[in-house]
Amino acid sequence: xxxxxxxxxxxxxxxxxxxxxxxxxxxxxxxxxxxxxxxxxxxxxxxxxxxxxxxxxxxxxxxxxxxxxxxxxxxxxxxxxxxxxxxxxxxxxxxxxxxxxxxxxxxxxxxxxxxxxxxxxxxxxxxxxxxxxxxxxxxxxxxxxxxxxxxxxxxxxxxxxxxxxxxxxxxxxxxx
Amino acid sequence: xxxxxxxxxxxxxxxxxxxxxxxxxxxxxxxxxx
Numbered sequence: 250x251x252x253x254x255x256x257x258x259x260x261x262x263x264x265x266x267x268x269x270x271x272x273x274x275x276x277x278x279x280x281x282x283x284x285x286x287x288x289x290x291x292x293x294x295x296x297x298x299x300x301x302x303x304x305x306x307x308x309x310x311x312x313x314x315x316x317x318x319x320x321x322x323x324x325x326x327x328x329x330x331x332x333x334x335x336x337x338x339x340x341x342x343x344x345x346x347x348x349x350x351x352x353x354x355x356x357x358x359x360x361x362x363x364x365x366x367x368x369x370x371x372x373x374x375x376x377x378x379x380x381x382x383x384x385x386x387x388x389x390x391x392x393x394x395x396x397x398x399x400x401x402x403x404x405x406x407x408x409x410x411x412x413x414x415x416x417x418x419x420x421x422x423x424x425x
Numbered sequence: 426x427x428x429x430x431x432x433x434x435x436x437x438x439x440x441x442x443x444x445x446x447x448x449x450x451x452x453x454x455x456x457x458x459x
Binding site: 250251252253254256257277278279280281282283284423424 | 426430431433434435436442443444445457458459
């Protein structure tokens with residue numbers, strides 16, 4: 250994962266809220282020793298490169314940033330010939346609070362931001378309760394877009410997960 | 426990257442079994458980026 254590195258870069262200098270949003274992106278190669286069968290969807294075992302970005306912004310800037318990212322992801326997918334999408338919105342499970350960090354307000358804000366953007370862009374989506382996840386205890390709502398029929402190679406006959414967009418609201422405390 | 430960073434991020438405690446082992450260089454512990 251590239252997030253810890255991006256957070257270090259962000260906090261390397263003194264920032265003002267007027268500098269926000271700060272957008273950091275990287276084609277980051279990561280190495281993992283995952284047991285076979287653990288991962289689904291993408292073909293990945295020992296090393297792979299993530300086209301990864303992290304945006305540091307104020308709560309007021311979130312929806313604009315999400316909308317730009319969603320549009321960007323759709324543009325890129327369309328350029329590669331993917332034009333049928335399924336969209337999933339992963340949200341928390343309010344009945345299982347102990348598995349999640351963050352307050353109800355934070356979860357509602359993150360989910361509402363994603364939902365507002367999807368509705369504004371007329372994107373149909375399926376809500377998946379309890380799928381929101383992150384480090385250990387769950388802290389992130391996410392949006393992901395899947396595309397059908399990804400061609401003959403890699404041999405994924407069903408659907409493959411393509412871009413995922415997440416809102417994290419609890420990071421800063423760990424790195425303070 | 427220094428191993429300490431992944432203790433800070435919280436990944437070390439949950440996902441270390443999916444990382445390649447850390448290595449020691451000049452009295453500090455490092456990991457290839459997981």
